[in-house]
Amino acid sequence: MLRTFARRLRVLTVLLLLTLVAAACGGADESTDAAATDAAASDTDASDAAAAPEGPTIRIRGQDFSESATIAQVYGQYLQAKGYDVEIVAPAGFRAEAVAGLQNDELDLIVDYIGGSQTELAPDTETSDDPDQVIEVITPAYEEIGATVLEYSPAVDGDALVVRGDSEAETISDLAGMDLVFGASAQCFERPQCFLGYTDPDIYGIEFADTVTLEFGPLLGEGLAAGEVDAVVWNTTAPQIEEQGFKVLEDDKGLHPAQNIAPIVMTDVLEAYGDQLSADLNTLSAAITTEDLVAWNVQTDIEQREPDDVATEWLEAEGLN
Amino acid sequence: MDVTLAQAALPREISLSEFLFSAELWTRDDGILDTLVDTAVLCGAVVLAATLVAVPLAAYLAHHGRGEIAVTWMVTLSRAVPTLAVAALLVPVSLRIGLGFEPWPIFIALLLLALPQIYINTYAAIRGADRGVVGAARGMGLTESAVLWRVEAALAGAVIMTSIRVAAVQVIATEPLRAFLGGDGLGRYVRDGLGQNSPSQIVGGTILIGLFAASTALAFRGAERLALPRGVTRLSSNAT
Numbered sequence: 084m085l086r087t088f089a090r091r092l093r094v095l096t097v098l099l100l101l102t103l104v105a106a107a108c109g110g111a112d113e114s115t116d117a118a119a120t121d122a123a124a125s126d127t128d129a130s131d132a133a134a135a136p137e138g139p140t141i142r143i144r145g146q147d148f149s150e151s152a153t154i155a156q157v158y159g160q161y162l163q164a165k166g167y168d169v170e171i172v173a174p175a176g177f178r179a180e181a182v183a184g185l186q187n188d189e190l191d192l193i194v195d196y197i198g199g200s201q202t203e204l205a206p207d208t209e210t211s212d213d214p215d216q217v218i219e220v221i222t223p224a225y226e227e228i229g230a231t232v233l234e235y236s237p238a239v240d241g242d243a244l245v246v247r248g249d250s251e252a253e254t255i256s257d258l259a260g261m262d263l264v265f266g267a268s269a270q271c272f273e274r275p276q277c278f279l280g281y282t283d284p285d286i287y288g289i290e291f292a293d294t295v296t297l298e299f300g301p302l303l304g305e306g307l308a309a310g311e312v313d314a315v316v317w318n319t320t321a322p323q324i325e326e327q328g329f330k331v332l333e334d335d336k337g338l339h340p341a342q343n344i345a346p347i348v349m350t351d352v353l354e355a356y357g358d359q360l361s362a363d364l365n366t367l368s369a370a371i372t373t374e375d376l377v378a379w380n381v382q383t384d385i386e387q388r389e390p391d392d393v394a395t396e397w398l399e400a401e402g403l404n
Numbered sequence: 405m406d407v408t409l410a411q412a413a414l415p416r417e418i419s420l421s422e423f424l425f426s427a428e429l430w431t432r433d434d435g436i437l438d439t440l441v442d443t444a445v446l447c448g449a450v451v452l453a454a455t456l457v458a459v460p461l462a463a464y465l466a467h468h469g470r471g472e473i474a475v476t477w478m479v480t481l482s483r484a485v486p487t488l489a490v491a492a493l494l495v496p497v498s499l500r501i502g503l504g505f506e507p508w509p510i511f512i513a514l515l516l517l518a519l520p521q522i523y524i525n526t527y528a529a530i531r532g533a534d535r536g537v538v539g540a541a542r543g544m545g546l547t548e549s550a551v552l553w554r555v556e557a558a559l560a561g562a563v564i565m566t567s568i569r570v571a572a573v574q575v576i577a578t579e580p581l582r583a584f585l586g587g588d589g590l591g592r593y594v595r596d597g598l599g600q601n602s603p604s605q606i607v608g609g610t611i612l613i614g615l616f617a618a619s620t621a622l623a624f625r626g627a628e629r630l631a632l633p634r635g636v637t638r639l640s641s642n643a644t
Contacts, residue, residue, distance in 0.1 A: 269599025273416055295505070296595065297586050302495070306586060309499035 135166035138355040141348075143192040144172035146181055149383035149390060150240060150320060150376060154194045156394035158346060161367050164404035167360070171391075178203045186228050191352045197221060197235055198340030200347070210276055210340035217341050231353050233346045233361055236368035238376050241342035242277065243319040247307060248328040254335040255281065258289045258314060265291040266312030268299040277316060280338045287336060304329070320373065322381040344371070370401055416602040423593075423608040440616065443589040446507060447514070447579055447620075451572045454518035459564060462523045466530035467552040475527050482520030487513045487578050495585050505586030510579070517578060518571040525567030529560030561632050569624035576617040580609075590616065 141162060145155030152174040159171035172190070176183075178199055184190035197217045201210060204224035211217055214235050222232045244255050252258050258281075271277035272294070281287045295312050297303055303315040304323040317324065319331060319342075346364050353360055375397065382388045398404040414423070423429065430436045465471040494509035533556040541555040557564075580591025593609025596602070 269596040272596075273414075273600055295586060296583070296588070296592065298584055302586060305496050305499050306505065309502065309504070311499060311504050311586070 136356055136359055138168070138360070139191070139352055140168045140170055141191045141352060141360075142170045142172055142189065143194075144181065144184060144190050145174040145194075145390075146177050147174045148177075150380050151194070153379045153383055153390040153393050154344060154371075154376075156391045157371070157397060158192065158194055158364070158367065160391070160394050160398055161403055162363065164398065165363055167356075167363075174390075182228070185230050185347070185349060191349045192346060194344055194346050196240060196342040197232075197345050198241065198342040200225075200232075200345075201340065212334070212337040212339060212341050214341040214343045218345070225347055226350075229350050230347050231350045231361075233348060234365045234368055235343040235345035236371045237343065237373070238368075238371040239341070239343050239373050240318050240320040240376055242339040243317050243321070243324070243331045244281070244314055244334070245303075245307065245317045245321075245324055245329045245331055246314050247310075248330050250313070250330060252330075252332055254333040255287055255289075255338070256335050258332070259287065260290075261313075262290070262292045263313035264293045264295060264311070265314050266295040266297045266303060266306055267316035269296050271316050272296070276338055276340055286338060320376040320380055322377060322384050325377070326381075326385060344368070344376075367403065370403065414596065414602070414605060416600045418602065418604050420604040420608055423604050424611065436612065439588060439590055439592065440612070443576070443579055443616065446511065446582075446589065447572065447575045450511060450514040450518055450575050451568065454515055454522050454571060455568055458519050458523040459526050462526035463530050463552060463557060463560075466527045467548070467556060469531070471527075475524055478520040479524055482517070482524070485516060487517050488581050490516055491581055491585055506582065507587070509585065510582040510587060513581075514575050514578060518575050521571040521574065522564070522567050526560065526564050529563035529567075530556050532563075533559040558633055562628065565624070565628045565631065569621055569628070572624060573617045573621050576620055577613065580613055 143155050143159045143162075145152040155171060155174065159169050163169045178195060181190070181193045181195060182200075182203060185193060197214060198210060200221045201208060201217050201224075205220050208220050218232060218235060225232050244258075246252055246258075246263075252261065265278070265281075267278060273279070275283075278294075281289050282291070291314075295306065297306055297312070297315070299317075301323060303312075303317050304321075304327055306312045307315050307329060308327055314332075323329070324331060346368060348360070348364070379390075379393050379397070382393045383390055395404075414429075428435075465474075491509045491513035494512055495505060498504065498509045530552075537559065538551060538555055541551050546554065579589055580594055582589050583591030583595040590609060590613045593605045593612065597605030597607075597609060
């Protein structure tokens with residue numbers, strides 16, 4: 084009862100923020116919607132010549148942050164170009180909402196970070212920095228809700244312990260004895276793969292001088308740059324890391340779980356298309372690299388470009404549409 | 405190691421009663437009691453600063469009948485400026501000039517919340533002091549400053565103190581924002597509860613904030629009773 088209440092509360096907060104954002108940039112939204120339809124129209128025109136695959140509409144939705152939105156656009160536009168009947172739904176919610184979307188028959192395809200999927204679907208299982216082991220855990224978990232995990236991509240957006248560029252540390256182990264101030268979002272402080280793992284004497288055993296709870300996002304970089312915190316938990320593809328000259332420490336004890344991206348498709352949709360859909364998706368997943376994710380984030384978060392434009396450009400450059 | 409242990413998150417499965425009634429959680433280093441004091445000091449400083457600036461300024465200008473337009477503007481602005489936006493915009497500035505996450509951004513944002521509230525009410529109360537009484541005071545040969553501080557301010561006292569009380573409650577209810585901007589304070593439990601999907605922390609934190617705001621309001625009411633001149637209390641109770 085209370086748990087659902089907490090979730091509702093969070094959804095409500097997100098909705099409120101969304102309304103504000105939507106109100107602030109209503110004009111911009113309309114033009115991008117138009118651009119998206121244009122792009123979709125030209126895509127289907129171009130591929131009419133090829134034998135269009137027959138099957139149900141594939142509904143794909145990204146989570147509500149720019150990297151996930153771009154990934155959804157890349158997968159969606161790619162499939163549109165291949166002649167599939169695709170509906171790219173506006174990004175909403177986070178992982179829990181994505182999984183719920185599959186379960187409620189709102190969505191047919193999501194693209195998630197595999198380690199994140201594991202903590203969502205099987206929170207009590209041991210995590211691993213080996214993607215194949217993570218896949219072994221999440222494949223049966225997704226089967227239970229009637230979905231299939233396809234081949235994971237080499238592209239990774241994992242947890243990263245980030246320090247300023249002038250730090251002498253190169254690995255996370257180097258932080259022991261440096262007496263640093265540690266900053267991370269609230270979730271980190273109760274996770275074995277995060278704060279608890281860094282401080283666990285049997286793993287990294289780092290003693291931090293102090294800790295600060297920071298909302299995930301640009302605030303982490305602001306605090307790091309100002310010297311208010313010395314090490315923060317961010318994600319490896321955060322564009323600010325390179326822009327502000329920060330350094331990602333090597334996870335020399337393999338604490339962080341593997342976070343490759345992988346498409347997850349409803350099994351009935353996958354079977355309706357035969358082998359063609361999984362083969363097409365696997366080709367795309369194999370083509371995306373971690374560097375691509377960083378480049379997309381630079382364009383969306385720093386240059387303030389729209390995810391659908393970024394996706395179209397990338398697909399053109401790769402010759403995938 | 406003690407520091408990191410104390411800072412580690414509360415267990416997500418903690419029950420509401422454990423959260424609210426565990427003596428250890430209250431008294432440990434950086435526990436609920438320390439957090440409460442932390443919040444009280446910040447809110448107290450904000451309300452004190454707002455009062456010290458707003459009351460004399462508003463009283464002086466109202467006595468001389470100046471700055472009516474400023475009041476109108478403040479009413480509008482104080483309703484329109486969101487505290488969260490002010491604080492969030494100030495945090496990067498504060499970091500860049502080396503002042504850290506706290507306390508200046510949230511202090512200024514809360515000051516902008518409390519100040520107009522107290523200013524507007526003080527101004528209106530002084531202006532609204534019974535002109536007959538004020539005229540009588542002048543006729544008795546009181547100096548202008550005595551008219552202001554011993555007659556008008558005394559008559560307006562109840563309204564001014566009410567406005568300080570309301571501002572204090574608003575400040576306490578808004579202060580939890582700071583937990584979302586690199587600070588702590590009572591909002592930390594709501595923040596951690598949201599992040600960790602732990603309803604007891606969200607509800608527990610909200611209860612703590614609510615109780616603190618409510619007891620502050622009660623304390624102010626008590627203080628109002630003690631501080632106001634008996635004549636004024638009698639006047640206002642006759643009036644109502």
